[in-house]
Each structure stands twice: as C-alpha cells, then as structure tokens.
Amino acid sequence: MSIELRNVTLRVGAEPHIYETSLTLKPGGFNILLGTTLSGKTTLMRLMAGLEKPTTGEIRTNGTNVTGLAVQKRSVAMVYQSFINYPSFSVFENIASPLKVAGLGKQEINEKVHRFADLLKLTPMLNRLPRELSGGQQQRTALARALVKGAELVLLDEPLANLDYKLREELRDELPKLFEDTGSTVVYATTEPLEALMLGGHTATLKEGRVVQFGKTASIYRRPATMESAEVFSDPPINTAVISKSGDQVQLGSVASWKVPRELAELPDGDYKVALRPHHLLLDGGGVEVNGMVQIAEISGSESIIRIRVNGNVWVSQTQGIHSFVYGEKIRIYFDAGNCMYFDADENLIDL
Amino acid sequence: MNKTQNNRAWWLVVPVLILVAFNAFIPLMTVVNYAFQETFGDNVFFWEGTTWFEQVLRSPRFHASLIRQFLFTGMILAIEVPLGIGVALAMPRKGPWVSVCLVLMALPLLIPWNVVGAMWNIFALPEIGLLGYTLNSMGIDYNFTNQPIAAWMTTVVMDVWHWTSLIVLLCYAGLSSISDDYYQAAHIDGASRWAIFRYIQLPKMKRVLTIAILLRFMDSFMIYTEPFVLTGGGPGNTTTFLSIDLVKIALGQFDLGPAAAMSLIYFLMVLLTCWAFYTIMMRNEEQ
Numbered sequence: 144m145s146i147e148l149r150n151v152t153l154r155v156g157a158e159p160h161i162y163e164t165s166l167t168l169k170p171g172g173f174n175i176l177l178g179t180t181l182s183g184k185t186t187l188m189r190l191m192a193g194l195e196k197p198t199t200g201e202i203r204t205n206g207t208n209v210t211g212l213a214v215q216k217r218s219v220a221m222v223y224q225s226f227i228n229y230p231s232f233s234v235f236e237n238i239a240s241p242l243k244v245a246g247l248g249k250q251e252i253n254e255k256v257h258r259f260a261d262l263l264k265l266t267p268m269l270n271r272l273p274r275e276l277s278g279g280q281q282q283r284t285a286l287a288r289a290l291v292k293g294a295e296l297v298l299l300d301e302p303l304a305n306l307d308y309k310l311r312e313e314l315r316d317e318l319p320k321l322f323e324d325t326g327s328t329v330v331y332a333t334t335e336p337l338e339a340l341m342l343g344g345h346t347a348t349l350k351e352g353r354v355v356q357f358g359k360t361a362s363i364y365r366r367p368a369t370m371e372s373a374e375v376f377s378d379p380p381i382n383t384a385v386i387s388k389s390g391d392q393v394q395l396g397s398v399a400s401w402k403v404p405r406e407l408a409e410l411p412d413g414d415y416k417v418a419l420r421p422h423h424l425l426l427d428g429g430g431v432e433v434n435g436m437v438q439i440a441e442i443s444g445s446e447s448i449i450r451i452r453v454n455g456n457v458w459v460s461q462t463q464g465i466h467s468f469v470y471g472e473k474i475r476i477y478f479d480a481g482n483c484m485y486f487d488a489d490e491n492l493i494d495l
Numbered sequence: 496m497n498k499t500q501n502n503r504a505w506w507l508v509v510p511v512l513i514l515v516a517f518n519a520f521i522p523l524m525t526v527v528n529y530a531f532q533e534t535f536g537d538n539v540f541f542w543e544g545t546t547w548f549e550q551v552l553r554s555p556r557f558h559a560s561l562i563r564q565f566l567f568t569g570m571i572l573a574i575e576v577p578l579g580i581g582v583a584l585a586m587p588r589k590g591p592w593v594s595v596c597l598v599l600m601a602l603p604l605l606i607p608w609n610v611v612g613a614m615w616n617i618f619a620l621p622e623i624g625l626l627g628y629t630l631n632s633m634g635i636d637y638n639f640t641n642q643p644i645a646a647w648m649t650t651v652v653m654d655v656w657h658w659t660s661l662i663v664l665l666c667y668a669g670l671s672s673i674s675d676d677y678y679q680a681a682h683i684d685g686a687s688r689w690a691i692f693r694y695i696q697l698p699k700m701k702r703v704l705t706i707a708i709l710l711r712f713m714d715s716f717m718i719y720t721e722p723f724v725l726t727g728g729g730p731g732n733t734t735t736f737l738s739i740d741l742v743k744i745a746l747g748q749f750d751l752g753p754a755a756a757m758s759l760i761y762f763l764m765v766l767l768t769c770w771a772f773y774t775i776m777m778r779n780e781e782q
Contacts, residue, residue: 189679192683194679194682194683214682214683215682215683215684215685219683220683221679221680221683223676223679223680224676225674225676227674227676227677227680229694229695229698230694230695230698230699231694231697231698232694240684241684244684244685244686
C-alpha cells in the first residue's frame with residue numbers, strides 16, 4: 144500500500160504538533176522515521192494509522208483519500224515501544240486475536256498462528272501468558288500479532304527501545320527480513336541514527352514536528368540536504384563550524400585553514416558552514432591540523448569519544464583505541480578536508 | 496579471619512515483641528482462657544473442655560446470626576463490586592475533574608463508623624428524616640424501626656454508600672496503570688468496548704480487585720458499629736449480625752464462656768475464609 148501525506152498539519156488547541164508535511168511512502172518499502180524524542184515520530188504514525196485526524200491536509204492510501212476514515216476500517220497494524228499484548232491471553236490467543244476479529248475459521252487460524260509463531264521462534268511458548276515471557280519474547284509476540292494480520296501498513300514505534308542490547312541486535316537483523324515477503328509498507332520510528340543505517344530502506348529525518356528530508360537512507364546519511372538533517376542523522380553529534388573563504392583558502396577562525404574545496408571553488412568569498420562527522424576527526428594522521436583543548440574524554444568499548452573545544456565550538460572526535468586525557472589539555476586533531484560537508488548561509492548543502 | 500559472634504542485635508526485636516504480646520497475644524489468650532473454663536467471679540475457674548464450643552455450634556441463635564451475616568456480606572459484595580468497577584470506569588482519566596471526583600469519592604471513607612450509623616439513622620427516620628419522610632410522602636410505607644425488610648435495605652444501602660468508594664478508588668488506581676498504548680492497540684484491532692473491558696481492563700485490575708474484595712469481605716463480616724447505631728440489631732433480631740450477637744451474649748447476658756468460644760469460632764472463620772480466598776485468587780494468578 145502506498146501512503147501519502149499531503150500538506151498535513153496537526154494542531155492540538157493552539158499548539159502545533161506537526162507542521163505542514165508532505166510525504167509519500169512507496170508500497171512494500173521499509174521506511175524509517177528518524178528523530179529525537181518529541182520530534183513528532185509517534186504523532187506522524189498516529190496520523191498515518193488514522194488514530195489522529197489531521198487539522199488540515201489529507202492522507203491518501205493507494206491514491207484514495209482516507210482522511211477521517213476510522214482506524215478499524217483501514218488495514219493497519221502497530222507495534223509499540225512498551226510490549227503491548229492482551230494480558231490474560233496466552234501467546235497463541237494473542238497471535239490469533241486479529242484473525243478472530245476478522246472471522247477466520249479455526250483451521251486457518253491454527254495454521255497461520257503456528258506459521259508465524261515458528262517464524263518468530265515462539266512455538267515453545269504458545270501456551271504461556273505474556274508476563275511469563277522475557278521482554279524480547281513479549282515483543283516477538285506483538286510483532287507476530289502485527290504480521291499475522293497481514294496489514295498493508297505496519298507501524299513500528301521504537302519497537303526495540305526497551306530491549307537489552309543483545310536482543311535488540313538480534314531482532315533488528317530479523318525485522319527487515321520478516322516484512323520482506325509480506326508486501327506491507329513498513330514504517331519504523333527510531334531515535335538512533337545507527338539503527339536507521341543498519342535497517343536501510345528509506346529514511347525521513349524529523350525535527351520539532353517537521354520532516355526535514357526524505358530519501359534513501361544511505362544517501363541521506365552521505366548527502367544530507369540541510370545542516371538540520373545532518374544533525375539528526377549523527378550520533379555522537381556532528382561537528383559544525385563557520386568558515387570563511389578568501390581567495391584559495393578557507394579559514395576556521397584562527398585554528399585551522401585549508402585549500403578551498405571543489406564545492407566552494409566557484410562561489411564568492413564569504414562565510415560558509417562546515418560539518419564533519421565525529422569519526423572523521425582523528426588524533427593522528429595527515430590532513431588539516433586543528434588545535435583544541437580537551438573537555439571530556441570517554442571510553443566506549445574499543446573507541447574513545449573526546450570532546451574538544453575548537454574555536455568556540457565543542458567538537459567530538461570518535462577514534463579507535465583507548466586514549467586518556469585530562470581536562471584542559473592542549474591537543475592537535477586532524478581531518479581529511481575531503482570528508483567535510485559544506486553548507487551555505489541558509490544551511491543548505493552545497494552539492495556538486 | 497575470625498568472625499565475632501554478637502547477638503545483641505536481638506534486643507532490637509524486643510519492642511515489637513512487647514507490642515505484639517500486649518495487642519494480640521495476651522488478649523487472645525484471655526479469650527482462650529474463658530473459652531475452655533467456667534468462672535463465677537473471684538478469679539475461680541473450672542475446666543469445661545469443649546462444652547462452650549459445642550453449645551455455640553449447636554445453638555439455633557448462632558446459626559441464625561451466621562446466616563444473616565453471610566447474607567449481608569454476600570449482598571453488599573454483590574452490589575459494591577460491580578458498582579465500584581462501574582463508577583471507576585466512568586470516572587474521568589484526565590483534566591480538572593479527576594481531583595474533584597477523587598475527593599468526592601474519598602469523603603464517605605473519612606467518616607467514622609458511628610457517625611455514619613447516626614447519620615443514616617436520622618436520615619431514614621420516617622417522621623423527620625429526609626429519606627424516611629420523602630418515601631412516606633410518596634406513598635411508600637417505610638419504617639426501618641419496625642419493618643425487617645426496610646431495616647435490611649437501609650443497612651445495606653448505608654454500607655454501599657460508605658464503602659463502595661474504597662472499591663472505586665482501588666479500581667481507579669488499577670485502571671490508571673494501564674498505558675494508553677493498550678487502548679490504542681485494541682482500537683486498531685477493532686475490539687469492542689466490552690472486549691476492552693473483559694480482556695484488558697479487568698485482567699489489569701485483577702490484583703487490586705482481589706485486595707478490594709478481601710478488604711470488603713473482612714470488614715463487612717466483622718461489621719458492628721453502623722448497624723448497631725442504625726437499628727440496634729432490630730427490629731427483633733432481624734439485623735443482629737454476628738458481632739452484635741456476640742456483644743449481646745458477652746456484655747448483655749454476661750455469658751463469658753460461650754461468648755469467648757464464639758469469638759474464637761468467629762475469628763477462625765474470618766481467617767480461614769480470607770486465607771482460602773487469597774490462595775484461590777493467587778493460584779489462578781499463577782496458572
């Protein structure tokens with residue numbers, strides 16, 4: 144099912160929750176809504192599901208206007224961050240519940256439940272109650288319920304957020320495969336850029352109730368159209384600074400300068416903005432040298448995350464190996480100018 | 496490494512032991528003392544064995560008050576539990592009315608038992624009470640002081656008025672713990688209002704409801720002050736519940752032996768019923 148939001152806005156009282164948004168999701172795709180908490184991911188899903196009626200604009204599925212159509216009349220399934228199952232139903236009954244509502248025969252229900260229980264590795268737990276399951280199994284049950292329904296639109300609202308690290312990885316690998324054959328259009332909300340990258344598909348970056356950009360996940364990551372989009376799609380936060388171009392040199396305050404990149408070559412002298420991902424900012428190697436002062440150094444596994452004050456901005460370097468620094472230490476960091484993204488004064492990407 | 500033995504910490508338990516001894520164990524043993532012996536005063540006791548127990552258990556008077564007691568408890572549970580759940584479901588979840596409703600609900604619970612009894616006594620008096628007068632002027636012959644049915648109805652309604660709030664508040668707490676996602680999910684599934692109640696709200700309320708029923712059972716089974724002030728157990732013996740009967744025997748007739756035996760039987764009944772109820776509910780929970 145294709146779903147299209149056409150100039151949709153949502154206001155609750157006088158407060159805007161979603162600013163004018165247009166978004167078209169192709170049938171059968173895996174779509175990610177990426178944004179921080181309160182960026183409007185859940186609200187957008189509620190609008191798509193029909194749980195919320197847009198203040199203005201319309202929602203179309205397969206080309207027909209369904210704005211205001213009750214959720215029960217649409218082909219929608221939703222999975223939540225908190226594991227939602229019927230508490231007094233066994234796993235079997237939980238998975239069977241949408242089929243019973245649909246009025247399927249006993250034989251067919253039995254067959255389908257077993258097929259999806261098998262797919263989600265729930266077969267040994269079919270007779271248990273949700274509270275007798277681990278978090279991962281509870282969420283698998285909820286996923287099975289969504290899958291068995293065969294809904295054309297499946298909304299997954301941060302389904303892995305409450306799971307522990309291991310289970311999250313495991314389920315994240317399985318998710319796109321699970322929905323591959325169903326033909327459902329899947330919408331997946333997450334706060335983690337890494338998760339979006341791993342899931343692939345298309346991504347919409349969201350900020351404060353606005354869709355900033357929508358496109359192929361990998362290309363949004365590589366070529367974010369705006370600085371906002373780059374910021375949403377980076378964890379740890381992306382490093383930004385104002386640079387000024389004069390002649391064949393760009394200057395970053397007094398701390399660094401490098402040769403004008405191809406992107407800026409044709410443009411007039413003046414101020415531009417630069418963004419650089421933390422893993423491109425290194426402690427050794429060649430390229431542009433920057434002087435800074437260490438603020439915090441954290442170790443995360445085999446990586447170090449170092450916050451450095453550079454010309455009034457706080458930059459983050461994410462480097463391999465374990466490095467320890469003390470607060471206030473002077474440090475020299477390096478980056479390859481080819482990894483920089485340049486934006487104009489309106490924070491739009493300067494692309495070649 | 497040597498561990499030093501120091502048992503002085505046990506002394507810390509002494510205050511609790513003294514408290515429990517004075518407030519539970521010693522009074523209970525005094526009752527046990529009376530239940531197995533006969534006394535004519537002057538602290539002279541004669542061993543009677545199980546005589547008093549047999550006498551109480553065989554007495555038609557005890558049977559009658561026991562039946563009345565079960566009837567009363569059954570009636571108020573049958574009214575208060577569904578009514579309490581209903582009111583809790585109807586209460587608003589959000590907004591300024593929540594606190595208004597909660598305060599209104601809590602009010603009856605804050606009124607002392609004897610005041611409730613006195614209030615309803617005056618309220619229901621046929622000549623001057625608002626309820627009694629209104630009913631009579633509507634042509635309904637109502638006088639709880641000499642009509643057994645009217646006395647029963649008034650007692651039951653009084654208890655419902657006083658205690659339904661407890662069930663409402665507990666159920667409301669249970670309902671508030673259900674996240675909106677459940678309702679949303681049920682909505683997407685196309686579940687009916689009844690299905691939402693039966694398969695989401697009721698299972699989620701089960702624990703608090705068990706506690707509510709248990710509390711109401713215990714309290715109503717031991718009810719004394721309210722019916723005593725309202726009807727004094729009358730007309731005749733028609734609203735003489737177990738505890739009223741017990742006080743009549745112990746303090747009215749001064750039959751200390753049978754009264755003590757009856758107290759123990761009464762106590763064991765409450766204890767056993769609660770234990771059985773709780774065990775069954777918890778076993779269901781585990782299954």
